[in-house]
């Protein structure tokens with residue numbers, strides 16, 4: 448998503464170059480073009496682009512012959528799918544009950560303030576997406592912060608500042 | 618087939634295995650209010666208005682009549698203080714979403730609803746999902762229920778005007794709160810949802826009178842989706858009005874020309 452991204456400055460702009468041979472590999476080779484594996488295909492596509500580009504979703508709909516509206520329903524239903532481009536890093540703060548009691552709300556606020564983004568949003572430089580999740584299943588080490596699938600147990604403001612300092616330095 | 622013994626509001630009746638409570642109630646002229654049910658579509662139990670009480674075995678429970686299949690002997694109560702109490706809440710919630718629906722207003726009066734209880738959302742859509750189900754049934758592929766929970770709403774894919782709409786207007790017809798509009802302007806048919814254009818379908822021009830009529834549907838595709846591969850799609854170039862008039866003229870000529878009815882050059886039938 449970096450070098451080939453389009454020049455336009457609109458935040459809404461979600462144009463990325465789609466590699467259709469790669470899509471074909473995912474849809475046809477990896478999952479045999481079987482529409483029952485649709486969600487797994489969507490996950491695989493999202494792993495490639497870090498979100499679900501419209502063109503890729505349309506292509507998927509054509510190949511597996513599932514109406515676009517159905518795929519859109521699924522994509523908007525599950526919080527783990529995103530139709531908007533995500534930042535280079537995805538920082539998820541757990542706001543489940545245990546983590547909430549151990550102050551994850553304040554952590555979300557802290558990041559929001561420092562990075563200038565609301566939860567669910569991405570910084571203008573596309574570096575960081577801030578997300579909240581409801582219980583990642585590690586309540587014993589609450590509060591938990593997850594950065595790109597790496598878990599940080601017993602996180603605190605210092606952990607976050609560390610991370611954001613590194614981000615700023617990049 | 619096994620016959621079930623059901624006590625419907627205190628009256629002993631029989632039901633077929635798998636019959637829904639709503640079907641049974643209608644058979645016996647028992648009224649249950651519904652909003653998201655259509656005999657043409659599979660029940661989706663979205664509006665919850667049809668909630669009734671059923672006792673199968675020991676415990677009474679509340680279920681939606683439109684999609685609850687009877688499988689055992691049971692007792693069904695469609696109207697009791699408890700049922701009305703539950704329904705009242707549902708109507709209050711629906712009214713908060715959509716206070717302009719006459720249907721709902723009537724129910725609100727009937728159930729003595731407290732309309733101050735919930736802050737109005739004024740969304741005007743009760744998210745019954747009928748339009749999306751109708752759209753899917755006619756192979757339209759235009760409307761979908763996006764999001765979930767409190768954020769669920771009717772939308773087109775990627776919030777863009779759909780390319781797959783066939784302009785049939787089924788969604789407009791079926792919406793219980795008349796939230797969807799359809800208009801034919803500038804040679805195209807538009808479906809308007811939430812005040813936004815949800816789809817545009819080109820209208821063909823009559824080769825005879827020049828008026829726009831019916832939408833241009835990719836019938837080939839529609840028929841394929843319906844599994845009718847071999848039937849060639851009809852392709853009208855004349856609007857229904859002209860085609861009727863032309864046929865009348867043709868018939869008139871065949872049978873009445875000899876009487877001199879068609880004397881004028883234009884070939885216009887002048888006999889009423």
Ligand code: SF4
Nearest residue numbers: 742743745746748792
């Ligand atoms: S637009 Fe109308 S038919 Fe569609 S979900 Fe809303 S209320 Fe139901």
Ligand code: FES
Nearest residue numbers: 541543546583585
């Ligand atoms: S609440 Fe955060 S891991 Fe369970």
Ligand code: FES
Nearest residue numbers: 662664665667683
């Ligand atoms: S009619 Fe049964 S839930 Fe709407």
